[in-house]
Amino acid sequence: MFAPEIVIAAVINGLLTGAVYALVSVALTLVYGVLHIINFAHGAILTAAMFAAFFAEQAGVDPLIAVFGLAPLFFVLGYGAQRYIIGPASHGEDSNTLLVTLGLSILIENALLAAFGSDTRTIDVPYGFSTVDLGFVFLPAPRVIAFAVTCVTATLLWALLKKTDTGKAIRAVAKEKLGAALVGIDVAHVYAVTFGLGAACLAIAACVLLPSYYVQPRVGDAYVFVAFTVVVLGGMGSAPGAMIGGLFIGVVESLSGLYFGESLGQLGIFVIFILALLVRPTGLFGARA
Amino acid sequence: MTKHRTGISRRGALQAGVGLATGAFALPGLARAQATSIKIGILQPLTGALAFDGQAGQLGAEFAIKAVNAAGGVKALGGVNLEAVKGDALSTPEGGVSEVERMQAEGVCAIVGGFASPICLAASQAASRYDLPYIVDVGVNDQIVNRGLKNTFRFGPGSSIVSAQALDNLVKLNDAAGKPIKTIALVHEDGLFGSGLAKLLETELPKRGFEVIESIAHPTPSRDMSNVALQIKAKNPDLVIPSSYYGEFVLLARTMQQQRIKPKGIFAILNGAASNYRFVKEFPEAAENVIDTNHWYDPRNETAIALKKEVDGMGKFFTYNVALNYSAVLLLVDAIERAGSVDRAKITAALETSTFSKHIMPYGPTKFVNGQNTGAAPVNTQVQGGDIKVVFPDAFANAKPIFPVPA
Amino acid sequence: MTVSGARGMFSAYAPILVVAALLALTPLATSANTVLNAMVLALLVALAGQGWNILGGYGGQFSFGHAAFFGTGAYGTALLQARYGLNAYVAFAAAIGAGAAVGAAIGFLSFRSGLRGSYFALVTLAFAEVFRIVANASPFTGGAAGTLLKLDVAPGNFQFASRAIFFWIALALVTLVLILTRAIERSRFGAYLVAIRENESAAQALGIDTFKVKLQAITLSAAVTAAAGAFYAQYFLYVNADIAYGAAVSVEALLAPIIGGLGTAFGPLIGTLALHGLAEGAKALTGRIPGIDVALYGALVVLVIAFAPKGLRGLAARLGRGLSTRWAS
Known part of the structure; x- marks a missing residue:
């Protein structure tokens, strides 16, 4: 019923949207894979990063430049949050971690609300309305950039995990916390580094997202549920799973929006999510008590 | 951007006329001012998701009150000044209801505002428990006027x-x-x-x-x-x-x-x-x-043009909320003048028969049918x-x- | 765990009755509807939190989606009256039943799939969102405009001119649940619940039908929170999707018990009072900046879990232990 070029355009749009989903999901799944916690503050950290990118732009720094400052900044903030707040406050109990990250998310979102109000803010970058012309569709430049940045970030993350000592330590802790501790790996440090990496990924996502989206104190929520779904589908803790899952969900959402209407897309995400949790919880999560 | 606090502004409280109950506290130096004032409730979502609209609405109401007081107050009652009892509906219906309760306790004679339909629905209903006249500014949901509440009037057009x-x-x-x-x-x-x-x-x-x-x-x-x-x-x-x-x-x-x-x-x-x-x-x-x-203001109306200049000068936007609430307060004052009293039933009766036309909206003369101003129209x-x-x-x-x- | 004898009964239930009796005197001390209105709202939050506490506090199953139950209670009572002309009291009871049914259904699906911890939290959150989206879009619920109840003040309609009567009804509901919670604490069912919270596998090994116990707990929990929702609709005569099923409701329902003391009968009530006190304090200090009070709640959650895992109730118990052993139950 739709001309082929419309369908292809929808698929490409889905891939571009999916790339951002993937980036947000990789951050979530990385933290899960190592710390075995679901970080409920994920959306709030993304929102905070978007505000940071917004104010950087207001100060005259393009988000694509600001990312080089914000990613390290959020790494440090994430490191600190895990090392000095989440870790100690949880007393090593998963149920406490759950409530602590929820508490943090309430704190961050509402502190942003108190500071900046609930206005919807947008930025206007020079390339905001530039497009890449494929002949049958115009691809908005900001989203093409977002796609490219996601690919680069994923590659860097992969290299870090595979090629560096830190990466090896992270993988060791993810596999066998006790064993890693016995061979002298500082588990608390590795936890914090992982959490910091997750926050840094979110900062990068925020910087590429802002030019084509808007920011307000609850903006992260719109993405975080998609990320939960992607992570569940892709296998908790699996970074490649999250990458592919993100792109997949982006395309599915785009096509179902085209064929079944946009409204169903939103509900669809939740339904897929609930079904995935209910039908194959252990299979998707691996064996975990 | 949320400097407005609920309750009586400090400036308002320092004016001599603070209602009958506190009339005794009037400072001697201000004794020649009126012993009483007419309190009207200005309800808007000043904080939360709708803060931008609510603050604009409050601004419009404040300008109207200032204009009436500068022109000698409510003449039918011997030039008594108006006093705003401001309320923050917190962008939620229950926030609106809580403020209606407070306004009732502070003795307002009517309430203007609400902005969002859910707030207007809940707040006008709470006010109707006390037969308190309620003038809806924006809320376009037609249930607001279709419920048959005697106290509720909508100045703007419904959906x-x-x-x-x-x-x-x-x-x-x-x-x-x-x-x-x-x-x-x-x-x-x-x-x-x-x-x-x-x-x-x-x-x-x-x-x-x-x-x-x-x-x-x-x-x-x-x-x-x-x-x-x-x-x-x-x-x-x-x-x-x-x-x-x-x-x-x-x-x-x-x-x-x-x-x-x-x-x-x-x-x-x-x-x-x-x-x-x-x-x-x-x-x-x-x-x-x-x-x-x-909704929009009448761009040819001289009062509207002057008001816009003033609002622009404050670095704020002259949105329709400003004009609509400005007009709605004047509508209420007109009703009080004709009622010659702050009695709620009399104000309600005066609103029912209102033909008010000194507003700054692109409307015809006011005429309420079942609480809806049939003179109202969008542009x-x-x-x-x-x-x-x-x-x-x-x-x-x-x-x-x-x-x-x-x- | 079970204390027998009249003495045990007395020490278990007397404090509840004393607190309820003292609170019941409030309308005599003040006739200001503003105060009563604030008290009714506080009791509503406490009631929703009491519901959450049964499942989360005693059973250790943290739901992030209690709005699903609150909203079902609210919509239930509103729709049954507005659409089917049911008597308000019948509708109120039916709405509680509907909330319990939703609780049982969500519990059945989730617990059958073995969801625990974060996954249970996630799935409840998602369920509540589905309810919110559907209620917001469906013509049956009035869509985004919500459902309105006709104002018709008459005791037969569960509508009263006096806020005091609403206050007493809310207080009666809270008291009833306080007694119910205390009874659960002293029952075999309560002991099973706590056993599941402490170690589910061990509880199972001991022969406890953990699925059944958790299902009973979520049903009861949902019923209590649905009562709060139904009362909300009856009090404000209006409900829409964000009020009923919004994430804010889920968060409010769990804040009070966590801060007041997880798995204690008085926890939700103490937590609500503490939160309201904090909010008023913040307002007095900073003026009305939106979000600042809730941001403080968030910080308080982190602090409570870090330093007082048993909440303010537990903190009070620890501080009071030296003075009186009776406090440290």
């Missing part, structure tokens, strides 16, 4: 008036331009507001000679409008009628611009962004030539040269419509 007017105006606009519009695509949010409007348009537009070739629903919030834009592009309609909230319309307008989709017109109805100065300021190119059917605005102009109806227009939009 049925707005959509009927939108259809009529579209036909006239199209006829005047030589009927360039034949096919129409509807883009609407999937809540009751957007869906209800879309359903109405789908049945009414064909009767008026238009063909609805696509009706696209989208959720709020939407992360992406690319697919909506693609569908519009595929169907290539002459006109797009969007009814969405602020964020989604901004996304849509930006995406349409990116995709070089240029219909002969964008004709919005009660759109959150199309007649919003912030949208015009932040995305002048995407906003240019967008037409909206919405069509168009973004032209980075400003918002009234283009229709002619009686209130301050610019000619650019329609169809040149390609």
